[in-house]
Amino acid sequence: MLSVLDIFKIGLGPSSSHTVGPMRIGKRFIEFAQSKGIVNRIERITIDLHGSLASTGVGHGTDKASLLGLMGMQPDQADPDEAERAFQKTRTDGRLILAGGHEICFDMAEDLRLRPQITPEIHPNEMRIAAYDADGIILTDQTWYSVGGGFIATAQQLSAPAKDDLIDLPTSVPHPFMSATELLAICADQGLSIEQLILVNEDSFRDRQATLVGLDQVWRTMSQCIERGLENVGVLPGGLGVSRRAAKLYQALLGKTSHAEHESLFDWLNVYAMAVNEENAAGGRVVTAPTNGAAGIIPAVIRRYCVSATAIDTDAVHCFLLTAAGIGILYKQRASISGAEMGCQGEVGVACSMAAAGLAAVWGGSNQQIERAAEIGMEHNLGLTCDPVGGLVQIPCIERNAMGAVKAVNAARLALTAADSHKVKLDQVIETMRQTGLDMSRKYKETSEGGLAVNVIEC
Template sequence: MKHEAISVFDMFKIGVGPSSSHTLGPWRAAQLFTASLEQKQLLDDVLSIEVLLYGSLAKTGVGHGTDVAVQLGLSGDDPVTFDVNAIDSKIRDISEMRKLMLGGRHEIDFTPTDDIEFLITESLPFHPNALTFLVQLKGGESIAETYYSIGGGFVVKEGEDTSNCVNVTLPFPINTSDELLHWCRTTGLSIHEVVMENEQAWRSEAETRAGLLNIWRVMKECIYRGSHAEGYLPGGLNVKRRAPALNKKLLIGKQYTDYNSWIKAIREGGLHFNYILDWVSCFALAVNEENASFGRVVTAPTNGAAGVIPAVLQYFVLFCNGNDDNKIIDFMLTASEVGSIFKKGATISAAMGGCQAEIGVSSAMAAAALTESLGGTQRQALMAAEIAMEHHLGMTCDPIGGLVQIPCIERNTMGAIKAITASQLAMQSTPDFARVSLDGVIRTMWDTALDMNSKYKETADGGLAVNVPLSLSEC
């Protein structure tokens, strides 16, 4: 089987919430479409654009801001650098003026309520997250291009051959955990060392290290911001942010002025079990409350599950002597490899596999990374990933109101705690006696995804989404 080359920076992407599949992916698709027009020298000839949203993008697109993301992408804005505080004003201007600056330079008539259609009864066969761009040109010609947001911010264009898209040759090609373990045994390298060797097929080690520390910077800023931003989440459910109140309660009036002094204050609280447990929950809540508020987050590997890995990594840094750049980088390298194996063998898209594909995968990634970072063997790290996923199998995606809030935010806290528990279990176990392999649980996850009813796959058609009246919803 030909290997698929996936970089650590494919698994960890800086973007904007609330969803990698429904926000970041469509944003990137709009950018790709605009670039396609530019490449064909047709951008200045565009008279009008209509956007068709299909399947899951249509059913939960409003709650996930898919329409907002598409407009920003068509406008030439980038999710990595665009000021998230300017999103509302930018979208309001487009709506009121009924104009859109295509690619940031060519003005066209555009009325969002008319030119973005939510086709909730239609789906395309390749993937539930599909969108089509229809363009009328000045000469009377028309263009149509369809893109699929396949999870984690990954986007593919209809008609493009992705089977031969590998443009790098990795020294250690990996599709499965068995292959990863083979290279570890053959070379004597740890998981993160194998991954770093592969990353050098794309860029220098220094560039990879700098990039990962930048990813960690964004994660830290998100945790800190989310732990202090009070108020209610947008979308109409009136969900109150809980991380700030928990932060205040745990610190009991301690003074600090920035992230570093905040971390110092947290450390002074000791190492009691309940205290640590509450902080892990606070970190995860903080990230996903930011995500739900269109804040800047890191897909890890998705936005809906963006709080698990930052929470576990912050736990490692704070309570496990992990406050070292090298250890943080190694943690992220190991986590990314486990995530890429899940993507290759199953899916990281909730629209394809339910929440097991998001929270489950992120928990497995965090569990493996924490285990190796704490001195566990490669086999123990993979065992931890298996344990974490085994206890997420079958988890449905049933967001109330189509929003990434209930039960998504709390599920991140549970995924983080399960990752830590899985790591502890694996480090106290002998992998020789394990009856389930990581590859076996990945196959099972994919079989479960195929068997799962579509109403439990990010459509808001089943589960909590229909059994909890919106007026009674509480976080």
């Protein structure tokens, strides 16, 4: 089973699959070279990006992330400003300092090759790295896949069949579940809420206090991201000329003395979600929730309903994150959270579903109501395409998170106020999302070859 802290990873923007994943791949590659004692023999490294990584790689920062990983930087620890300086120095000097200090020549035009015409068979986000010695002989050649949410895998890992739909990891948990139906049945048998069951499973990964500290760090990072987004102004990088809006909207909200309840709901959710995704678009530190492209939805809902002007309800934050992660695990195991595989239904749709479940739990919903909230959150995001204008995580991504946050709250409300049992189950909607993603045209799955990406004129 996956851990909550696998679902919520701390990293850098703008993309979990195109930034965090490639950065981890680069670091894993250089660690392998170090373990084999061949780093100092390396004279050249080439990086080939295929499929979606090539189509939107530059706009998503894949080129930068790949090099940062080779330098030894980690997504959860790298300082965004330091990372940018290191990348720009490599571009300017044509020299790449690998982890450990060994320096090689690196030509961005020759050694980092974008090949969108290559359609990978295993997963759309394919990355191949090769290292050569002074005679041009290959020292090591590896192919990796960035499969969404910062997760990475080899071809062998993706090709191996998953037993009973479970992701095969070395950590076993006391209550493994393969579906929402089974999750609810185990909870009923054990007399546990979804939050409690997930927390018991987390005890297999680390002691209880370490898990709670990890959850606090996740929320602290989310909260800090909101605060930066509410303060920073200016134009986002990338060439589209998109201006940051969250800070201005926030100041306008602070200046208002009263709101109707529904207006206040929309305004605050909008500003918090947009603050996060503007930071993400600028390459700031965010939490995959479950991806970077959908990173604003869960923080926005938590900030609105678990944090007051004077205090943070830590128990509510823990409840929200644990419950939401339980739903996220289901999507990751039974379908995908990769925009390159599922379109934006696999990112914003999943985040909306997770947030709806988390909020329903905080509001005291039963396990069945929580499952229903998650189902509603996804049902009305089915078919959502991923068509970023200019290959950047800006249009429609930033506003889409605001919309997803509002939908999540409404899904939780609908689930808790419904009088009858619902006809559509979460397992059914997850399978529908998976089938829809498989049927969806490649041009609507993070390639910027269709939809808004081709119908909006770039300025």
